Amino acid sequence: MDRRVAKTLALLEQAHLSLVVENGYDAVTVEDICARANVGRSTFYAHFTGKDDLHRRGVEALRHELKVHGAAASGDGDTPGLAFSLPMFEHARGHLDLYRALTGSRAGVVAMESIRQVLCEAVRAELSSVAATGSATAPPRELLVQHVVGAYLGILTWWLDAGAQIPPREMDAMFRRLMGEGLPPT
Amino acid sequence: MDRRVAKTLALLEQAHLSLVVENGYDAVTVEDICARANVGRSTFYAHFTGKDDLHRRGVEALRHELKVHGAAASGDGDTPGLAFSLPMFEHARGHLDLYRALTGSRAGVVAMESIRQVLCEAVRAELSSVAATGSATAPPRELLVQHVVGAYLGILTWWLDAGAQIPPREMDAMFRRLMGEGLPPT
DNA sequence: AGGATTTGGGACACACTGTTCGTTATCTTA
DNA sequence: TAAGATAACGAACAGTGTGTCCCAAATCCT
Incomplete structure (x- = not known):
C-alpha cells in the first residue's frame, strides 16, 4: 500500500478515536477529524464516504x-x-x-x-x-x-x-x- | 393546559414517532417533523430545544x-x-x-x-x-x-x-x- | 528520472439549525 | 361576549456542516 495512503488512514482513524472519546460520537465532525489529523477535507472524502x-x-x-x-x-x-x-x-x-x-x-x-x-x-x-x-x-x-x-x-x-x-x-x-x-x- | 399547546405537542410527538419508525432517528429532521405535523418550525422551537x-x-x-x-x-x-x-x-x-x-x-x-x-x-x-x-x-x-x-x-x-x-x-x-x-x- | 498517484486547499451548492420579529388566530377569564 | 393574554405562523437571517469539484504541488513506486 502507498505510504501516503497508509499514513493518512492511520492519522484519520487515530484522530477520530480520540475525538470520539473526548466529545462523544455525535459531536465530532469531519472537519474536526481532519483538523486534528492534519489532513485535507477533500483527502478525507477520497477515502471515506463520510x-x-x-x-x-x-x-x-x-x-x-x-x-x-x-x-x-x-x-x-x-x-x-x-x-x-x-x-x-x-x-x-x-x-x-x-x-x-x-x-x-x-x-x-x-x-x-x-x-x-x-x-x-x-x-x-x-x-x-x-x-x-x-x-x-x-x-x-x-x-x-x-x-x-x-x-x-x-x-x-x-x-x-x-x-x-x-x-x-x-x-x-x-x-x-x-x-x-x-x-x-x- | 392551553388547548393550542396540547394540540401542538400531540401533533409533534405523533409526527416524530411515525417518522422515526419510517426513516430511522438520524434521518429525521426538525423540518420533517414540522411538515408532517403541520406546525410552524418556530412553534417547534417554542416548545423544544431541538x-x-x-x-x-x-x-x-x-x-x-x-x-x-x-x-x-x-x-x-x-x-x-x-x-x-x-x-x-x-x-x-x-x-x-x-x-x-x-x-x-x-x-x-x-x-x-x-x-x-x-x-x-x-x-x-x-x-x-x-x-x-x-x-x-x-x-x-x-x-x-x-x-x-x-x-x-x-x-x-x-x-x-x-x-x-x-x-x-x-x-x-x-x-x-x-x-x-x-x-x-x- | 519520470510517470502515476495522492494530497491540499479553495470554491461551490445545498441542507439543516436555531433565533428573531411582526402579524394573525385562538384561548381564557372576567 | 368582550378584552387581554397567549400561542401559532411564516419569513428572513446568520451560522455550521456536508459532499463534490478542480487544479497545482508534493510524494510515491518502478
Missing part, C-alpha cells in the same frame, strides 16, 4: 480482532457454550480504555452490537454441536443464545464501568456458576 | 409508563427478583409496533437503555429485600442484577424481533426456569 464510514471500518477491525482472538481459545472449559467467557473478559480488560470510552456513547452502541453479534455466533456454534435434542418444553436454541449473551454483556458492561476491579478469573467463575446452576438460593 | 429534546421527553413518558405498570404487578411469582418478567412481556407485546421500531435504531438504543434502567431498579429492589446475606464466594448483588436484566433484555429483544410469536406466559416460564435452574443439561 463519518459513519470511518467509524464502521473501525468497528470492523474490532470485530475481526475479536473473532481471531476468540477462535484460538474456544474448546476449553466445562460448561458448554461458555468457552468465550474468560478470553473475552481478559481481552476487554486489556483494552479497558477503549471499552470504557465506548460504553454509553452512541458510537459505542454500534460497537457493542458488533461484539454481541460475534459472541452470538460463538455461542451458537458451541451450542449447536452439543445440545441437539430438544424436548417439547425446552426453549428454542436461539433463545438460549440470546439469554447467555445478554447476561454476559450485562455483567461485562457493569464490570468495565466499575473499572474491572474483579479479576477476570473470578468474573468467569461467577458467570459460569450462574449459567450452570441458576441464581443462588435465598 | 430534536433530541422531543425524543427525550418521549422516552421519559415511556419510562414513567413502565414504572407505574411494573409497580402494580410486583410481588407475585415464586422466583425472587423476577416479578417484572411477565408484565413486561405482555406490555411489550401490547406495544409491539413501537418496540420493534425502536429495536436496532439509534434512537431505540436510548429508549432501551431507559428500559434497562427501570428494570434494573425493579430487580435491585426485589433482590435487596430477599437475599441480604452473602458468603465469601457469592457474587455481588449488583452483578446479579445486571445478569438478570441483561439476559432478560436479550431474550426480549430476540422475541420482539421475531414477531412475538411465543405467548408471553411461555416466555416467562422459560426465562424463570433458566434463571432458577441454569442452562438445561446436555
Whole structure:
C-alpha cells in the first residue's frame, strides 16, 4: 500500500478515536477529524464516504480482532457454550480504555452490537454441536443464545464501568456458576 | 393546559414517532417533523430545544409508563427478583409496533437503555429485600442484577424481533426456569 | 528520472439549525 | 361576549456542516 495512503488512514482513524472519546460520537465532525489529523477535507472524502464510514471500518477491525482472538481459545472449559467467557473478559480488560470510552456513547452502541453479534455466533456454534435434542418444553436454541449473551454483556458492561476491579478469573467463575446452576438460593 | 399547546405537542410527538419508525432517528429532521405535523418550525422551537429534546421527553413518558405498570404487578411469582418478567412481556407485546421500531435504531438504543434502567431498579429492589446475606464466594448483588436484566433484555429483544410469536406466559416460564435452574443439561 | 498517484486547499451548492420579529388566530377569564 | 393574554405562523437571517469539484504541488513506486 502507498505510504501516503497508509499514513493518512492511520492519522484519520487515530484522530477520530480520540475525538470520539473526548466529545462523544455525535459531536465530532469531519472537519474536526481532519483538523486534528492534519489532513485535507477533500483527502478525507477520497477515502471515506463520510463519518459513519470511518467509524464502521473501525468497528470492523474490532470485530475481526475479536473473532481471531476468540477462535484460538474456544474448546476449553466445562460448561458448554461458555468457552468465550474468560478470553473475552481478559481481552476487554486489556483494552479497558477503549471499552470504557465506548460504553454509553452512541458510537459505542454500534460497537457493542458488533461484539454481541460475534459472541452470538460463538455461542451458537458451541451450542449447536452439543445440545441437539430438544424436548417439547425446552426453549428454542436461539433463545438460549440470546439469554447467555445478554447476561454476559450485562455483567461485562457493569464490570468495565466499575473499572474491572474483579479479576477476570473470578468474573468467569461467577458467570459460569450462574449459567450452570441458576441464581443462588435465598 | 392551553388547548393550542396540547394540540401542538400531540401533533409533534405523533409526527416524530411515525417518522422515526419510517426513516430511522438520524434521518429525521426538525423540518420533517414540522411538515408532517403541520406546525410552524418556530412553534417547534417554542416548545423544544431541538430534536433530541422531543425524543427525550418521549422516552421519559415511556419510562414513567413502565414504572407505574411494573409497580402494580410486583410481588407475585415464586422466583425472587423476577416479578417484572411477565408484565413486561405482555406490555411489550401490547406495544409491539413501537418496540420493534425502536429495536436496532439509534434512537431505540436510548429508549432501551431507559428500559434497562427501570428494570434494573425493579430487580435491585426485589433482590435487596430477599437475599441480604452473602458468603465469601457469592457474587455481588449488583452483578446479579445486571445478569438478570441483561439476559432478560436479550431474550426480549430476540422475541420482539421475531414477531412475538411465543405467548408471553411461555416466555416467562422459560426465562424463570433458566434463571432458577441454569442452562438445561446436555 | 519520470510517470502515476495522492494530497491540499479553495470554491461551490445545498441542507439543516436555531433565533428573531411582526402579524394573525385562538384561548381564557372576567 | 368582550378584552387581554397567549400561542401559532411564516419569513428572513446568520451560522455550521456536508459532499463534490478542480487544479497545482508534493510524494510515491518502478
